Structure formats: structure tokens, C-alpha cells
Amino acid sequence: MSNQQEISMSSSISLNPVGFIRTGFSEVRQCPKSSRRNPDQCQLEISSPYADALLNITMASHLWVLYWLHHSDGTALIRRPRGDEAARGVFASRSPNRPNPIGLSAVELIRRDGNVLMVSGMDCVDGTPILDLKPYVPIEDHQPTAQIAWQP
Template sequence: MKLYQIGTAYRSKEEMMRIEIYPRYAKGLDGIERLKKIYVLYWMHRLNEEDRKTLRAHPRGNKASPLTGVFALRSPMRPNPIGLTCVELVKRENNNLFVKGLDALDGSPVIDIKSG
């Protein structure tokens, strides 16, 4: 199985992020400016190999909560650290998308975008 990084997410302003789509994938953005919401899939690149072995975690890191399987949580610790967020598309400038609500870290590899 191969995944291709189509772009990178960058912190733009406090609540806005800029997603730079690589030029070879820019044609895939045609018509996206008509959308208000999009799903962004990204790779949680700062997790280490040990975190990827975690199969149970406390919800939101709260030790008072019972251990729960990672597939029942939004925890970043999981075998395949793929993040998914539905975001507000603010604007498109060429191969850059400006979005609100993306919970990715600065520099996160973007692996896909889908209509919301």
C-alpha cells in the first residue's frame, strides 16, 4: 500500500491554516472554491513508533476515565496516525486553501481532501 502526500498544512493565523497543495495535484482543486466544508485527511507526523503500538488509551488523557480502544476514540495514538477533520473552507488562492477548524499541527503532511 502506498500513500502520497498531496500537500502540507501550515499555521497561517491563530484559527486559520493554509494548506499548500503540491503543483502536480493542483488540478484536483478545480471547483473546490464552491464548497463551504471539506474533509482534510492528514498524517500525524510527530507520533513515535511506540505511540503507534498503543491500542487503548484514556479518553482525552483523563486517567479517571476507563481505558478505551483507540478505534472508539479520536486519539492520535493509533496504528496508522491518520487525522480527519471537517473544516470550513475560507478561500482558495491558486494551489493554497485557507481553512478554519483544522486540528493538524504545523507542517502536517496532507494525504487527501474530500467534499464535506
Template sequence: MTGITFTPIGTVHSPFRDPRDMPIQPVGARGVRGTIELDPAYAAGLKDLTGFSRIILLYHLHRTEGYALEVVPFLDTTPHGVFATRAPRRPNAIGLSVLRLVTVEGATLTVEDVDILDGTPVIDIKPYVPAFDAYPDERAGWLASTSEAARTRRSDGRFC
């Protein structure tokens, strides 16, 4: 296989400066506000985004190093395959968060439910569309019994 290169289109600004003791999912960061500052060259790509209440943000987990194929995730004490978790140390350090879109002003988006480290490079933004993106009747594997804990669980540095 050949390598893939992404160029960041912007940066996340959030109150979280340390990966320890921060929310582990957007559901645990309800109301936490941040901004996404895009490179002005991409501002025209934000046209019509204000019609959406949520966005899907793809970003580079820039503070992680290495990975393991089996991990003990924040919401369990049992090892699981990394692809059956949302652990940040992955073969390709790509993060995904569904955030509430508050405003778009020029090349800056104000968002809520931010569970992302300050300074995180943004790879892409997509609109969240419930008809396309929500599957409430699907199975959640081992997370079905622990997902509610994501509302209060904080990171602990195990993936730093």
C-alpha cells in the same frame, strides 16, 4: 496483508508547532486559520472546490510513534479501545479534520478551525456534504457525555 504506500499531496501550515497545548478537535479550534499548500501538480484537482463551505482533510499524524490498543483519551480518565477514540497514536497514523474552507488560490487553500500541527503531510481532500456526512441522530458512545469538553480541552503530550 501487504503494505500500503501513500504519497503526500501537500502540507498543512498552522500556528501549532508543538503537539502539547493545542486543540484536540476542530470544534476547539474555531476561527484558527491555516493553509494547505498542495503540490502544484495537484492544483487542477481543486476545480469547483470553492462551492463548498467545508472540506474533509485526511492527513498523516507524522509526529506520533507507536500505538496502544487501549488508551486514555483526552476527554476521559478511563481506558478505551483505540478504535473507539480519536487518539492520534494509532496502528495507521491517519488523521481526519472537517475544516471551514475560506479561499482557494492556485494550489493553496486557506482554512479555519485548524487543529493540526504545522508541517503535517496531507493525504487527501474531500468535500464535506451535509446530506452525506452528517448524522446528528446517531449514537456517540462514551463520547456522548464528554464531547462538549472538546471545545476547551487542550492536548497534554500523552500521545507525543
């Protein structure tokens, strides 16, 4: 391992939430298995210091939401899915319990009201910290040849 890699591996990273997600789910067990399975609307409340970062956000019909899965204990390395599926490492899964519990969802942007975004398609508990928002860019984000072995 090079010196640069050793420095990077031992460094800590500090992230500050830019807002919070309001879903109405008070417990992890209430959350849908994936964001695509939740057509209900919820709110992304962006903190006042970051409100200007929402300029022209409505130019995008969909957004990527990166968020911190604050109920995860961050210890799992192997995941055993429900049913007959084979065990996999968390890097080969969408499990919320992972070393750096960062969630990622593609959501539909319904409307903006000041610093609050109404979206459809979140799968996390109420009060989940938002790390970042990015526009979903179809020509860049769509991968027509993408496959995953556990889905036909």
C-alpha cells in the same frame, strides 16, 4: 481467515502527500484537542502536481481533510483519556497515536488562492502531510441520530 484476507493483511500500502498543512503549531502539545476547538485560519498548501485537482473546490463551504499524523509512534492500542473517563481502544477514540495515524478533520473553506486553501478548524502541527481532501456533503455526511457515550 481466507486467502484474500491474508494477502490484504500482509500487504503494505504506500501513500504520497498531496500537500502540507500550515498551522503555526510547532509541537503536538500546542494543538487543540479537536479541530472544532480551533477557529483560527490556517493553510492547506497543495503541491503543484495536484493543483488541477482543486478545480471548483470552492463549490464546497466545508471540506474533509485526511492527513498523516507524522509525530505519532503508531504503537498505542489502548488510550486513557484525561479525567475519570474509562480506558478505550484507539479505534474507539480520536487519539492521534494509533496503528495507522490518519487524522480526519471537517474544516470550513474560507478561500482559495491558487494552490493554497485558507481553512478554519485544523488541530495538527505545522508541516503535517495532507493525504486527501473531499467535500463535506451535508446531506450525506450529517448523521442526526449519531451518539457517543462519553458526551451527553
